[in-house]
Amino acid sequence: MTAVEPPLALLAELTHRCPLRCPYCSNPLELSRASAELDTESWKRVLGEAAVLGVLQVHFSGGEPLVRRDLADLVRHAAEIGLYGNLITSGISLDAGRLAALVEAGLEHVQLSFQDAEMVSGDRIAGLAGAQEAKRRAARLVREAGLPLTVNAVVHRQNLDGLGEMIELAVALGADRLEVAHVQYYGWALRNRAALLPSRDQLDAATVAVEAARARLAGVLVIDYVLPDYYAHRPKACMGGWGRRFLNVTPAGKVLPCHAAETLPALDFPTVAEASLSDIWYRSSAFERFRGTDWMPEPCRSCDRREIDWGGCRCQAFALTGDAARTDPACTLSPDRELLVGARKDADETAPGFVYRQHSAAPGRSPQLVSLME
Ligand code: SF4
Ligand code: SF4
Numbered sequence: 001m002t003a004v005e006p007p008l009a010l011l012a013e014l015t016h017r018c019p020l021r022c023p024y025c026s027n028p029l030e031l032s033r034a035s036a037e038l039d040t041e042s043w044k045r046v047l048g049e050a051a052v053l054g055v056l057q058v059h060f061s062g063g064e065p066l067v068r069r070d071l072a073d074l075v076r077h078a079a080e081i082g083l084y085g086n087l088i089t090s091g092i093s094l095d096a097g098r099l100a101a102l103v104e105a106g107l108e109h110v111q112l113s114f115q116d117a118e119m120v121s122g123d124r125i126a127g128l129a130g131a132q133e134a135k136r137r138a139a140r141l142v143r144e145a146g147l148p149l150t151v152n153a154v155v156h157r158q159n160l161d162g163l164g165e166m167i168e169l170a171v172a173l174g175a176d177r178l179e180v181a182h183v184q185y186y187g188w189a190l191r192n193r194a195a196l197l198p199s200r201d202q203l204d205a206a207t208v209a210v211e212a213a214r215a216r217l218a219g220v221l222v223i224d225y226v227l228p229d230y231y232a233h234r235p236k237a238c239m240g241g242w243g244r245r246f247l248n249v250t251p252a253g254k255v256l257p258c259h260a261a262e263t264l265p266a267l268d269f270p271t272v273a274e275a276s277l278s279d280i281w282y283r284s285s286a287f288e289r290f291r292g293t294d295w296m297p298e299p300c301r302s303c304d305r306r307e308i309d310w311g312g313c314r315c316q317a318f319a320l321t322g323d324a325a326r327t328d329p330a331c332t333l334s335p336d337r338e339l340l341v342g343a344r345k346d347a348d349e350t351a352p353g354f355v356y357r358q359h360s361a362a363p364g365r366s367p368q369l370v371s372l373m374e
Contacts, residue, residue: 004243004244004281004282004291005244006053006054006055006281007050007053007054007055007244007245007246007247007281008054008055008056008057008245008246009055009056009057009058009059009245009246009247010046010047010050010055010057010058010059010083010246010247010248010249011059011061011246011247011248011249011259012043012046012047012058012059012060012061012074012249013061013062013063013248013249013250013251013259014037014038014043014060014061014062014063014065014068014071014074014251015032015034015037015062015063015064015065015067015068015251016028016031016032016062016063016251017034017062017063017064017067018062018063018064018067018090019064019067019090019092019093019128019131020064020090020092020115020126020127020128020131021126021127021128021356021357022115022125022126022127022154023125023127023188023189023192023195023196023354023355023356023357024154024156024183024184024188024189024192024196025187025188025189025357026184026186026187026188026189026259026260027062027063027187027188028187028262028263029187029188032250032251032252036251036252037068037251037252038249038251038252038253038272040070040073040074042253042272042273043070043074043077044073044074044077045272046249046253046272046277047074047077047078047081047083048077048081049272049276049277049278050083050247050277051081051082051083052278053277053278053281055083055247056083056084057083057084057085057086058078058083058084058085058086059086059087059088059111060074060075060085060086060087060088061088061259062088062089062251063251064089064090064092064093065087065088065089066089066092066093066094066098067093071087071102072101072102072104072105073105075087075102075105075106075107076105076106078106079105079106079107079108080106084108084109085106085107085108085109086107086108086109086110086111087102087107087109087110087111088111088113088152089110089111089112089113089138090112090113090126090131090135091112091113091134091135091137091138091139092128092131092134092135092138093134094134094137094138094141094142095141096141099141099142099145100145103145103146103147107147108147108148109147109148109149109150110142110147110148110149110150111149111150111151111152111179112135112138112139112142112149112150112151112152113135113151113152113153113154114132114135114151114152114153114166114169115131115132115154115159116132116159116162116166117159117162117165117166117168117169118132118162118165119132119133121158121159121162122135125158125159125354127354127356136173139151139173139174139175140173143173143174148176148177149173149174149175149176149177150175150176150177150178150179151166151169151170151173151175151177151178151179152179152181153166153170153178153179153180153181154181154182154183155180155181155182155183155198155206156182156183156196156197156198157195157196157197157198157199157202157347157351158195158196158351160198160202160203160206161202161205161206163180163206163209163210164209164213166178166180167209167210167213167217167221167223170221171217171220171221175221176221176222177221177222177223177224178221178222178223178224179224180210180223180224180225182198182226182227182228182229183196183197183228184229184260184313184315184316185197185230185316185319185343186260186263186315186316186318186319187260187263188357190319191355192354192355193343193346194346194349194351194352195351195352195353195354195355197230197343197344197346197347198228198347199347199348200231200344200347202347203227203228203231207225207227210223210225229312229313229316229328229330229340230330230340230343230344231344232330233331233332234305234309234330234331234332235309235311235312235313235316235328235330235331236309236312236313236330237308237309237310237312238258238310238312238313238314238315238316238328239257239258241291241310242257242258242287242289242290242291242310242314243257243281243287243288243290243291244291244310246258247277247280247281248261249272250262252271253271253272253273254269254270254271255269255270255271255272255277255280255284256269256286257286257287257290258315260315261314261315263315263318263319264314264315264318264324266324267285267286267289267324268285268286269284269286270284270286290311290314290324290325293306293307293310293311295325296311296327297325297326297327299327299331299333299334299335300327303333309331311327311328312327312328312330312331313328313330314328316328316329316330317329317336320336320339320340321336321339
C-alpha cells in the first residue's frame with residue numbers, strides 16, 4: 001500500500017444557489033438550502049485546516065459563489081494563509097465593483113463558464129435569458145482587471161458542433177486557457193442523457209477541430225480536451241484517483257473526495273463539524289473505501305493500469321451498475337461495458353427536450369440575484 005500524500009487542491013462549494021439551470025448540472029439532486037450553508041467563520045476554519053494539511057489551491061465554487069456576500073472575506077483569508085485562490089463562476093452577477101473587491105482581497109484567477117458560443121443557444125442551455133451577454137461582460141471585466149482567465153465549456157450533443165466557434169470566442173475574450181469538458185452522466189445530467197450524449201460523428205469532427213486549433217493557436221490559447229468516457233476505451237483517473245489529490249467541501253460542510261460523491265448512498269461522509277480535514281483525509285472510512293488498489297475487483301486488480309487510472313470513476317460505476325465497487329464501464333475490459341455502449345444508441349435518436357431543474361430563478365426572469373441572496 002502506497003503512503004497517502006496530502007491533497008493539492010480544495011474545491012470549496014460555498015453554496016448550491018445559482019441563477020442558471022444547466023441541464024447537466026453536477027450539483028446533487030437534493031440541493032442544500034441557504035440556511036444550511038457553512039457561515040463565514042466556519043469556512044475560514046476549513047481554509048486554515050486545508051492549508052495546514054498541505055493544500056496549495058482553493059477553488060471557490062458552487063452553485064454560484066458570487067451569491068455569497070462574504071466571498072471577498074474568504075478570498076482574503078485564503079490569500080493571507082498562502083492559498084492560491086481561483087473563482088469558478090457563471091459570471092452572471094459579476095460587476096466592476098465586486099471584481100475590484102475580489103482582486104484587492106487577493107483573487108488570482110477566474111474560470112468563467114460558457115454554455116455555448118452563440119447567444120440564443122447559450123441562453124437556452126443556461127436556462128436564463130441574458131446569461132450569455134452577462135458572461136461576455138464578465139469576461140471583459142476580468143481581463144481589464146489583469147487576471148488570468150480560463151473559459152470553461154461543458155460540451156454535449158447540443159453544442160458540440162459549435163466547438164470551433166467556442167474556441168474563437170475564448171480567443172476573442174482574451175482567455176489564456178479553454179477547458180473543454182464533456183458532460184459526466186450522473187446526478188441531474190443522467191436525467192438528460194438522451195438530450196446530451198453526442199454521436200460518434202460529432203465527436204470525431206470536434207476532435208479534428210481541437211487538433212487544428214491547438215496547432216494554429218499555440219502560444220495564444222491552451223486547450224484542454226479529452227475524449228468523453230462513453231466513447232473512450234479506458235477510463236480517466238477520476239480526480240487523480242479517489243482521495244489522492246483533491247477534496248471537496250459541500251455548502252453544508254460535508255467532506256467528499258469529489259463533487260459527485262454524494263450520489264454514492266452507502267458511504268458516510270463526515271462533516272467539518274465532526275472532524276478536522278486532516279482526520280477526514282487520512283483516517284475516515286469514506287476516504288479509505290476506494291483509495292489505492294485494495295478495494296479493486298477483477299479485471300482491475302491484476303491490470304497494469306490500476307495505478308494509472310485507479311479503476312476509473314466510482315460515481316459513474318454506481319450510476320450505470322448500481323454498485324460503486326465495480327470497474328468503471330468506461331473501460332472496455334469492464335464486464336458491464338454493454339450498459340454504456342447501449343446508452344450510445346440514444347445519440348442516434350431524435351434528442352428530447354431538456355428537463356430543467358426548478359430553481360428560484362426561472363428563464364426570462366431578471367438575472368439579478370436578489371431572491372437567491374435571501
Ligand atoms: S452554472 Fe450551471 S452547472 Fe454550474 S452550478 Fe449553476 S446550474 Fe449547475
Ligand atoms: S481494467 Fe481497471 S485498471 Fe485496467 S484499464 Fe480497465 S479500469 Fe483501468
